[in-house]
Amino acid sequence: MLARTESPHPGGPGRASPRDIARWCAGRGWYVHPLAPGLKIPPANCVRCRETIDKQPNPHYIQHKVEECRCIEAGRHCHGVRAATTDLALIDQWWSENPEYGIGVAAGPSNLLILDLDMHRSTPPEAEKILPGLDLPDGLDPATISSGLAVLDLLCSLRRAPRLTESPETFSIRTPSGGLHLWYAVEDGSQWSMDGRGRLGWQVDVRADRSYAVAPGTCTRDGIYVPEGPCRTPAPLPRWLANDLARAGLKRRTPLRRPLARLNLPDLAAGRGYVATAVREELEAVAACRSGRNDQLNQSAFSLGQLVGAGLVDRDDVHQALTEAAQSAGIDPHEAKAQSTIRRALEAGSRVPRRIGAPT
Ligand SMILES: [Zn+2]
Numbered sequence: 001m002l003a004r005t006e007s008p009h010p011g012g013p014g015r016a017s018p019r020d021i022a023r024w025c026a027g028r029g030w031y032v033h034p035l036a037p038g039l040k041i042p043p044a045n046c047v048r049c050r051e052t053i054d055k056q057p058n059p060h061y062i063q064h065k066v067e068e069c070r071c072i073e074a075g076r077h078c079h080g081v082r083a084a085t086t087d088l089a090l091i092d093q094w095w096s097e098n099p100e101y102g103i104g105v106a107a108g109p110s111n112l113l114i115l116d117l118d119m120h121r122s123t124p125p126e127a128e129k130i131l132p133g134l135d136l137p138d139g140l141d142p143a144t145i146s147s148g149l150a151v152l153d154l155l156c157s158l159r160r161a162p163r164l165t166e167s168p169e170t171f172s173i174r175t176p177s178g179g180l181h182l183w184y185a186v187e188d189g190s191q192w193s194m195d196g197r198g199r200l201g202w203q204v205d206v207r208a209d210r211s212y213a214v215a216p217g218t219c220t221r222d223g224i225y226v227p228e229g230p231c232r233t234p235a236p237l238p239r240w241l242a243n244d245l246a247r248a249g250l251k252r253r254t255p256l257r258r259p260l261a262r263l264n265l266p267d268l269a270a271g272r273g274y275v276a277t278a279v280r281e282e283l284e285a286v287a288a289c290r291s292g293r294n295d296q297l298n299q300s301a302f303s304l305g306q307l308v309g310a311g312l313v314d315r316d317d318v319h320q321a322l323t324e325a326a327q328s329a330g331i332d333p334h335e336a337k338a339q340s341t342i343r344r345a346l347e348a349g350s351r352v353p354r355r356i357g358a359p360t
C-alpha cells in the first residue's frame with residue numbers, strides 16, 4: 001500500500017505508485033522485491049516453495065535450495081529478498097500482480113549498507129550494552145541514552161565525527177515508529193555480512209548482505225516510510241564508521257590465501273613449512289583481532305620481522321600481507337599509525353633474526 005500524498009523522490013510523480021517507486025529504485029541499481037501489502041515482510045512463497053502452511057508440513061512443498069529455486073529462475077518472487085531484481089519487466093509483472101505490494105530493497109546486491117536506528121520505548125540499557133566493546137565517556141549516565149539515535153550520536157562524539165542523525169547528508173528514511181534509516185553506499189556489498197548479530201550498538205541495527213530495507217513511500221499498517229530531508233542519494237559509508245562496523249564483526253574477513261600466496265617463501269626443504277605456518281598464524285591473529293589491534297599488529301610484525309631478518313621472507317611482501325590482514329580487522333590500510341607500527345616492528349624484529357628450529 002502506498003500513501004497517495006507522499007512523493008518518494010524529488011522530481012518524481014507526486015502520487016507515485018509502488019510500481020513507480022520500485023522502478024525508480026531499480027534505476028539506481030537497487031535490487032527490489034515485493035512486500036506483502038501493509039506489512040514489512042515479503043508475501044508468502046508459492047505452494048511449492050513453502051515448507052509449512054499454518055505451521056503444518058506442506059504436502060506440495062518440493063525440497064530445494066534457494067540457490068536452485070526454479071521459481072526465481074522463472075522470474076517469480078518466491079523467497080523474498082533472494083529474488084530481488086533490477087529487471088523492469090519483472091518489476092512491472094510483480095507489481096501488476098498486486099499493485100499494493102510494498103517495496104523491499106536488498107542491501108548487499110545493491111551495494112548498500114543501511115543503519116536502522118530504533119526509537120523503541122524501553123528501559124535504557126546497561127552501560128556495557130550501549131556500544132559493546134567501547135569505553136564510554138566517564139560519567140555518562142546510561143539513563144540519558146533513550147534510543148538508537150542517541151547511541152549513534154554518542155558513537156559520533158566518541159569518534160569526533162559530525163552527528164549523522166542531524167540533517168543527515170545521506171539518503172534517510174523516517175520509519176512509522178519514529179526511527180531513522182540511514183542509507184550508505186558501499187563499494188562491494190558482498191564484503192558486509194550480518195554476522196555479529198547485525199548490530200553496532202543498542203537499537204542500532206544494520207541491514208547488509210541478504211537483508212533488506214523498506215523503500216520510502218511504502219505504507220504499512222503502522223504508517224508510511226517517509227524520506228527525511230532533501231538528500232536522495234546514499235553517501236559513501238564514512239570510513240570511521242566502516243571501521244567501527246568491522247570492529248563489530250560485520251565485515252567479512254578477506255580470504256587470507258591471497259596475501260599468503262603472494263609471499264615469496266624461499267624454497268628451503270627444512271624450513272618452508274615452518275615459515276608458511278608461522279606467517280599464516282601471525283596474519284590470522286592480526287585479521288581476527290577485535291580489541292587491542294595495534295598491540296597485536298606490533299607483536300605479529302615483530303615476529304614476522306624476525307623471519308625477514310633471517311632472510312626467509314621478503315620484507316615488502318610481509319608488510320603488504322600485514323596491511324591486508326589489518327584491514328580485515330578493520331584497520332584502514334592508509335592509517336599512518338598502523339603503517340608506522342608495521343614498519344618499526346618489522347625493523348625491530350629483523351634485528352633479531354629467528355633461526356629455523358631454534359626456540360623463539
Ligand atoms: Zn516458488
Ligand SMILES: [Zn+2]
Nearest residue numbers: 049069071078
Ligand atoms: Zn523456491
